[in-house]
Amino acid sequence: MQAVQDNLPHNFMYYWWVLFVAQFPISSFIMSYVSGWHRLTMRFSAQWEPYGQTQSTGLFPYSVQMRFTNYNFLIRITAAEDALYLSVLFFLRICHPPLRVPWDEIQFSRTKSIWGSYVVLTLGNQEKIPMRISESMARKLGILERIPN
DSSP, X not given: OOOXXXXXOTTHHHHHHHHHHHHHHHHHHHHHHHHTHHHHHHHHBOOSOOOXXXXXXXXXXXXXXXXXXXXXXXXXXXXXXXXXXXXXXXGGTTSOOOEEEEGGGEEEEEEEETTEEEEEEEEOTTTOEEEEEEHHHHHHHTOGGGSOO
């Protein structure tokens, strides 16, 4: 009896690694379009670093959703005096360049679900891409002070 590995093509491991590595840009591309990140990139690509007093979140343990896409553990949000800055982990940056969305291009609202209270940031006056973050994240970023009562 021949071993199972004799039935596999000789280049199987090579193809497996190529597919494994290719999944990151493919996933990033799909996430970018589904979430609306790509659309925001057209007007809000970050050209410079945040200035003034900033408040930033780490990559976890916060909940972040844009449309139907979860960016939990993948996104860094920085609230600066001039704008809200968004960036993702390096392996998803292919289709997710850093964004700088000015505060006057963001509308705020609150929502509740079974799992907690959230703040919805609608990004872009023309694009209207919803980004839902946890209330604790909004508090840490100082966003709750910007929401009109």
